[in-house]
Each structure stands twice: as structure tokens, then as C-alpha cells.
Amino acid sequence: xxxxxxxxxxxxxxxxxxLVALGFVLIYRASGALxxxxxxxxxxxxxxxxxxxxxxxxxFLVAFIGTLIISAILGLVVERLVIRQLQNAPTISVIMxxxxxxxxxxGAVHIIWGHTTRTFPPVFPQTPLxxxxxxxxxxxxxxFIIVMILLIIFSLFFKFSKIGLAMRAVADxxxxxxxxxxxxxxxxxxxxxxxxxxxxxxxxLLGNINGVNPTxxxxxxxxxxxxxxxxxxxVIGAIVGxxxxxxxxxxxxxxxxxxxxxxxxxxxPFIVVLLILMLKPHGLFGSRGIERV
Amino acid sequence: xxxxFVRECGNYKTSYKEDMKLFGTKSxxxxxxxxxxxxxxxxxxxxxxxxxxxxLCAISAIGAIGLNILTGxxxxxxxGVGAFLGVGGYTTAILTTTYGLSFWISLPLAGIxxxxxxxxxxxxxxxxxxxxxxxxxxxxQVIITFIISRWDSVTGGTAGxxxxxxxxxxxxxxxxxxxxxxxxxxxxxxxxxSVNLLRTRVGRAFLAVxxxxxxxxxxxxxxxxxxxxxxIISSFFVGIAGALLAHYTMIVSPELYNIQVSIxxxxxxxxxxxxxxxxxxxxxxxxxxLPVGLTSVVDLLTAYMPxxxxxFSAFKxxxxxxxxxxxxxxxxxxxxxxxQNIKHYFKVWPFSY
Numbered sequence: 001x002x003x004x005x006x007x008x009x010x011x012x013x014x015x016x017x018x019l020v021a022l023g024f025v026l027i028y029r030a031s032g033a034l035x036x037x038x039x040x041x042x043x044x045x046x047x048x049x050x051x052x053x054x055x056x057x058x059x060f061l062v063a064f065i066g067t068l069i070i071s072a073i074l075g076l077v078v079e080r081l082v083i084r085q086l087q088n089a090p091t092i093s094v095i096m097x098x099x100x101x102x103x104x105x106x107g108a109v110h111i112i113w114g115h116t117t118r119t120f121p122p123v124f125p126q127t128p129l130x131x132x133x134x135x136x137x138x139x140x141x142x143x144f145i146i147v148m149i150l151l152i153i154f155s156l157f158f159k160f161s162k163i164g165l166a167m168r169a170v171a172d173x174x175x176x177x178x179x180x181x182x183x184x185x186x187x188x189x190x191x192x193x194x195x196x197x198x199x200x201x202x203x204x205l206l207g208n209i210n211g212v213n214p215t216x217x218x219x220x221x222x223x224x225x226x227x228x229x230x231x232x233x234x235v236i237g238a239i240v241g242x243x244x245x246x247x248x249x250x251x252x253x254x255x256x257x258x259x260x261x262x263x264x265x266x267x268x269p270f271i272v273v274l275l276i277l278m279l280k281p282h283g284l285f286g287s288r289g290i291e292r293v
Numbered sequence: 294x295x296x297x298f299v300r301e302c303g304n305y306k307t308s309y310k311e312d313m314k315l316f317g318t319k320s321x322x323x324x325x326x327x328x329x330x331x332x333x334x335x336x337x338x339x340x341x342x343x344x345x346x347x348x349l350c351a352i353s354a355i356g357a358i359g360l361n362i363l364t365g366x367x368x369x370x371x372x373g374v375g376a377f378l379g380v381g382g383y384t385t386a387i388l389t390t391t392y393g394l395s396f397w398i399s400l401p402l403a404g405i406x407x408x409x410x411x412x413x414x415x416x417x418x419x420x421x422x423x424x425x426x427x428x429x430x431x432x433x434q435v436i437i438t439f440i441i442s443r444w445d446s447v448t449g450g451t452a453g454x455x456x457x458x459x460x461x462x463x464x465x466x467x468x469x470x471x472x473x474x475x476x477x478x479x480x481x482x483x484x485x486x487s488v489n490l491l492r493t494r495v496g497r498a499f500l501a502v503x504x505x506x507x508x509x510x511x512x513x514x515x516x517x518x519x520x521x522x523x524x525i526i527s528s529f530f531v532g533i534a535g536a537l538l539a540h541y542t543m544i545v546s547p548e549l550y551n552i553q554v555s556i557x558x559x560x561x562x563x564x565x566x567x568x569x570x571x572x573x574x575x576x577x578x579x580x581x582x583l584p585v586g587l588t589s590v591v592d593l594l595t596a597y598m599p600x601x602x603x604x605f606s607a608f609k610x611x612x613x614x615x616x617x618x619x620x621x622x623x624x625x626x627x628x629x630x631x632x633q634n635i636k637h638y639f640k641v642w643p644f645s646y
Contacts (some may be wrong), residue, residue: 034424085622091423092370093621096563099372099556100617107611111604221435221552224428232424267439270432277417277429 005134006254007247012140014246015147020202020219021226021238022154023195028232029171030191031083036098038199039220040105045071045200046120046207046216047113053121060123067204068197075196079189102220109214117213124208143205150201151239158235163190171233218266225269229276231286240284245269313492332477336470344469346585351476352537353577355483357561358570359530362487364559365568366496367523368503369418373430374558376437377528379550380407381535383441386454386545391447396459396540403536404529410437411528418520422506434552442547453546456539472541479537480574483530487570490526499523503568560613564620566629575628583616584609 020042027035035041048070052063082101086093125138158164169177170187178184206216226245230237252268276283306312316322336344360374381403388399414433418426441448448454458466459475466472490496498519501509510516539545557580565576587609595602624630 034427082618082622089621089625091427092364092563092567093625095370095424095427096559097618097621099559100614100621102614103556103610104614104618107607107609107614110607111611221431224431228425228428263439263443267435270435273428273432274417274436277421277425277432281421281425 001133002254003251006250008134008136009140010247010250011243012136012144012246013250014243015144016202016205016242017219017223017226017246018239018242019147019150019205020199020223021230021242022151022235023198023202024223024227025230025233025235025238026167026191026195026198028227030167030188033083033094034098034232035195036095036220037078037102037105038195038223039217040102040109041071041074041196041199042203042206042219043109043214043217044074044105045203046212047109048200049204049207050118050120050212064204067200071196071200072193075192075194076189078196079192083192084185084188102217106214106217109217113214115214117211119211120208137209139208143209146201146205150198154198155235163187167191222266222269225273225276227283228273229283231283233287234283234285237283237285245272248272315488315492329481332481333474336473341469344473346582348469348473348476348541349538350578350581351473351480352534352541353558353561353581354574355476355480355537356531356534356558357565357573357577358483358487359527359534360558361562361565361568361570361573362490362499362530363523363527364562365566365573366491366499366503367520368422368506369415369520369523370423370427370559371430371524371527372427372552372555372559373414373433373437374531375550375552375554375556376434377407377411377531378535378538378554378558379437379441379545379547380410380528381532382539382545382550383448383454384532385536385539386456387447390454390456397461400459400533400536404532407532407535408525408529411531412521412525415521415524415528418524419517431552434555438547438550441550448547451547453544453549456543456545458543459540466540476537476541479533483533484570484574487530491570495519495522500568557613560617564616564627566627569627569629571632572627572629575632579628580613583613587612 020038023038023041024035027033045067049060049063049067052058052066053060056063058066078101082097083094086097089097124142127138129136129138129141158168166177166182166187167190169180169182170184174184177187202219203216206219210216222245223242226241227238228241229244230239230241249265249268253265256268257264316325335347339347356374356378360371363369363371384403384406385396385399388394388402389396394402414430417429421429442451444450458472460466464471466475491500498509498514501512501514502516502519502523506516535550542549561576561580562573563576564579565574566572587605591602591605591608620627626633
């Protein structure tokens with residue numbers, strides 16, 4: 001029973017990981033950069049949502065949509081002001097720029113909202129569901145459902161919409177896309193907007209589960225193992241990797257934590273990453289385009 | 294008019310040997326000598342506070358040079374410097390406190406232990422580069438800090454350990470100025486080593502690996518050997534810096550070596566200038582003194598924003614991130630490049646080109 005409980009928890013947390021990982025994958029596919037500031041993107045969402053809900057007294061759904069819009073603007077601004085300037089810069093510059101960005105955004109959040117933990121007004125029903133002995137909080141269940149719906153929407157979006165197609169084309173071969181008359185700049189901007197929105201949604205869901213405080217941005221690092229495991233350029237990989245890491249993390253936390261005195265949850269994903277990098281650097285679903293030396 | 298700042302006015306080198314000389318002209322040698330004399334006499338006219346600050350700068354500079362050997366010379370990104378500093382700090386803490394070893398033995402040992410750990414985590418570099426290597430070193434960072442904070446019986450867990458200042462005979466390096474001398478001398482040795490490293494076969498191999506690794510391999514450079522060697526040499530200096538820092542602050546605890554520290558060191562290297570020794574030093578000074586400069590800015594601003602002091606750490610974080618981004622966009626060459634530009638300006642003064 002304990003095992004099943006841990007499994008369910010892992011799946012639910014993993015679904016949110018998958019959502020946040022999607023942001024990484026989108027940006028990596030379109031621009032070949034890894035957005036290490038993703039954790040701070042996640043951080044902005046719930047704060048904005050909270051402000052909208054408490055200061056303007058709007059219902060959750062309206063605040064949610066408002067958050068999406070503001071997140072989109074944030075993504076656009078970051079792309080315009082920082083990422084576009086570094087288009088042809090070496091990898092280390094882009095990595096460093098996103099690290100700088102994460103510091104800057106984290107500082108901004110601290111300055112504006114301080115360090116205290118805030119809680120969302122109850123959005124989802126509070127009484128836990130008992131599914132044959134396994135206890136599931138409605139927040140978890142709802143998060144899982146919302147994530148699933150979003151992932152389906154995104155998959156369809158990539159497959160069938162014109163912009164989704166353009167995004168895939170740019171990711172595949174930027175030169176070719178450019179010479180076919182696509183606006184790579186436009187596609188990149190859209191990518192960052194979507195990534196920021198996805199991160200915002202992930203943040204709101206997380207905020208509903210654990211409360212909102214600046215340490216939430218740690219998920220940006222936790223999700224890195226997810227994308228490596230799944231493959232940096234695979235949408236399916238992000239989802240599967242999210243579930244796997246979520247489950248591994250919870251099982252390790254449940255069974256091994258008492259042995260070493262806690263804290264394994266944050267480390268196990270990185271041990272997995274080292275193994276993956278050694279054995280199969282492109283991840284489970286990533287393309288094999290990695291340059292070997 | 295004869296220019297006072299620059300004595301040489303062209304490149305008249307006729308042989309490779311001449312080109313590789315450590316000091317191109319006599320005046321250059323004198324210039325460095327004057328600089329070293331200034332550095333060594335500084336405690337006589339600088340206040341105690343500034344001597345302490347400069348000690349921190351010198352220690353950071355040692356670590357930054359170490360990281361620059363890895364990232365700037367060999368082109369391998371590491372986000373795990375913070376943890377390697379921790380390995381150095383904890384090694385010396387355990388050796389001197391638990392086993393009562395002398396600082397003078399534990400200091401090189403700290404470097405060697407860190408070099409071994411760094412070399413181990415450098416092994417993935419055989420198959421990985423760029424982004425993937427960055428993530429592997431990030432994993433090293435997380436795993437090492439976890440081990441440090443959980444291995445209570447050896448490291449004292451989250452409580453950390455207390456160290457003492459090094460001694461020679463009856464003399465203890467207790468005062469700020471004595472520790473300043475210790476750090477400056479080790480910094481000078483580090484600079485000499487790394488400048489000379491660049492002039493050797495190994496240094497040239499590093500540069501070749503950075504510029505085009507596959508071509509380097511075709512020319513007969515053993516990539517695996519040189520990549521891991523870069524990790525080992527770099528980690529050695531980072532370990533030395535960690536040990537020096539631990540004995541200076543006289544305390545080690547896991548949160549002193551978190552990922553923020555790694556980012557700070559990367560920022561030193563990047564803001565200073567990739568692949569430049571002088572740049573590493575300038576970057577270390579810049580990042581170490583940034584909080585000091587910000588304090589005075591905050592002092593000015595508190596008149597308008599009274600609660601800014603409570604937000605200081607957040608403000609520091611914000612400006613730190615902003616500085617990194619601005620440098621990346623407007624001066625990717627870093628402080629070193631700015632310095633070269635200034636020198637060049639004076640070289641051709643009063644003509645603009």
C-alpha cells in the first residue's frame with residue numbers, strides 16, 4: 001500500500017515536472033539553448049496569479065488567464081532583450097546569460113514579494129479522496145488532469161497548427177526554414193512565449209500544492225534531470241521523463257530517506273542524470289545528433 | 294610627445310622564442326616588479342578592512358584562474374566549482390582539525406584531493422561537451438554538497454566545522470595583513486604557473502582542444518588525457534582556493550558551497566574574460582567587490598527607499614544577474630578586453646587610430 005501511495009504521488013508530481021520540462025524542450029528545440037532561468041519563470045506565475053486574485057478579487061479562472069498573458073509578455077521581453085542579442089554566441093554565453101537571468105528574476109521576485117510563504121485561497125475541494133486505501137488530495141488529482149489536457153493540446157498544436165509546424169521546421173533546420181520564407185525570429189519569439197506560459201501554469205499548480213515562496217524556483221534544477229533522461233529535444237521524452245523522475249524521486253524518498261537521514265529527493269535525480277549521461281547521453285527519446293568526441 | 298604609459302610601439306619579434314618570452318621588454322619586467330612591490334607594501338597604507346577585502350579578492354582570483362584553465366583554455370563549462378571549493382575547504386578542515394595535521398601539509402593535500410575528485414567528475418567529458426558537460430558538473434555540485442551535509446561523522450553535517458588560522462613556529466597568521474601576504478604570494482605563484490602553462494605543450498594542447506577538438510585529435514592530441522588533465526589542474530587550484538578561504542573565514546559549512554558560489558565563479562571568469570589570466574583576476578575583484586559597491590549605492594538610496602536595506606540580498610542578486618547579462622551582450626570579451634582597449638587607446642594617443 002505504501003508503495004502504491006508513493007507511486008501515485010510520484011506520478012502526480014511527475015506530471016508537473018513533465019509540464020515544466022516541456023518549457024525546456026521547446027526552447028532547446030527551437031534555439032539550441034537551455035533555459036536555466038526556467039525555475040524563475042515558474043516562480044513568477046503563482047505570484048502574479050496571487051496578486052490578481054487578492055488585489056483585484058477576480059475569480060481563479062480569470063486570474064489564471066491573466067497570468068498566462070503576463071507570463072507571455074515576460075517570455076517575449078526576455079527573448080527580445082537578452083536571447084536575441086546572443087543568437088550567434090557560443091554555448092557558454094547562452095548558459096551564462098540564462099544563469100544571470102535566473103539571478104536577476106529571483107532578485108526581482110524577492111524585491112517585489114519578499115521571502116514569506118503565501119498560500120492560495122482554496123481553489124480546489126479540500127477533502128482528500130480515498131481510493132481503496134490510497135489517499136489522493138483533490139489538488140493533486142486536478143493538477144494531473146490539467147497537465148494531461150495541456151500536454152494533449154500541445155501535442156496537437158505541434159502536429160497540426162501552422163505555427164507548430166513552423167516551430168518544428170525551425171528546430172529541424174534553421175537555414176532551410178529561413179530559405180523557405182519562414183520568419184525564424186517570429187517562431188523563436190512564439191517559442192519563448194509558449195515556454196513562459198507553460199512554466200507559469202506549472203508554477204500555479206505547484207503553488208496550489210505547496211504554497212508560494214521563492215524556493216519554488218528550485219524546480220528549475222530538479223527538472224533538468226527530467227529533460228536529460230527524456231532527451232533534450234523530445235516532447236514525449238519530457239512527459240515520460242517527468243513521470244519517471246517523479247516516481248524515482250518519491251520511491252527513493254520513501255524507502256531510502258530513513259537510511260541516510262533525508263534529503264535524497266533532491267539528489268537522486270542528479271545521480272540518475274550522471275548515469276544517463278554516461279550510458280545514453282541523448283536520453284531515452286532524444287535524437288542521436290550529439291557530437292561524440 | 295613621448296607616451297608615458299606605453300614604452301613599446303610595435304611588434305619587432307623575429308623568432309618564436311622571442312614571441313614566447315615571459316617579459317617582452319625590460320620595461321615590461323619593471324612594470325610587473327612595481328606592481329608586485331605595490332601589492333606587497335599595500336598593508337602599510339591600506340585600512341584593515343580593505344586588506345581583508347583584498348585577501349578575499351586574491352583567494353577568489355586563485356579559484357577563478359583555476360576555473361579559467363578549464364573553461365577559458367580548454368572550453369569545458371563547469372557549474373560545479375562551488376562544490377570543488379567545498380572539497381578543498383573540508384579536506385583541510387578534516388586534516389587540520391580532526392587529525393591535527395599542519396596547515397602547510399594540508400594545503401597541498403586539499404589541492405590534490407580536489408584534483409582527484411575533479412578528475413573523477415571530469416571523466417564524463419570524454420563523451421560530453423557543451424551543454425551536457427555543464428549539466429554533468431551541475432550534478433557533481435548537487436551530489437558533493439549532499440554528501441558533505443549528510444556525512445555527519447566526518448564533516449559535522451549542516452553544523453559545519455571550525456578551523457584555526459595557520460601557524461609557523463610561534464607565529465600565527467591571525468592578523469588581516471599576514472593572511473593577505475599568504476594569499477598574495479600563493480596568487481602570484483598561481484599566476485606564474487598558469488602563465489607558464491600556456492607556453493608549454495600542455496597549454497597549447499588545451500587551446501587546440503578548445504578551438505576544435507576533432508581537429509586536435511587528428512593532429513595526435515589525446516583528447517581524453519588533456520580534457521581530464523584540465524579538470525585535474527583546474528580543480529587543484531580551486532581546492533587550494535577553497536582551503537585558503539576556509540582558514541580565512543575559519544568555518545566551513547555546506548551552504549557556503551552551494552550552486553550560487555559556482556555561478557559567481559563562472560561570472561568572474563566570464564566578466565573578466567574567458568581564457569585570460571589577467572581577466573580572471575579582474576573578474577574576481579569585480580565580483581568580490583560588487584556587494585561593497587552596492588552597499589554604498591544602497592546607502593545613497595535609503596533616503597528615498599527606506600526599506601531597501603532589508604532587500605539588500607535580493608538587490609544584490611538582481612544587480613549580479615544584470616551585470617552578467619550586460620557584459621554578455623555589450624562586452625563579451627570581458628574586463629580584459631576593456632583593459633586592452635584602454636591600453637590600445639593610449640598606445641596611439643593622441644591619434645584615434
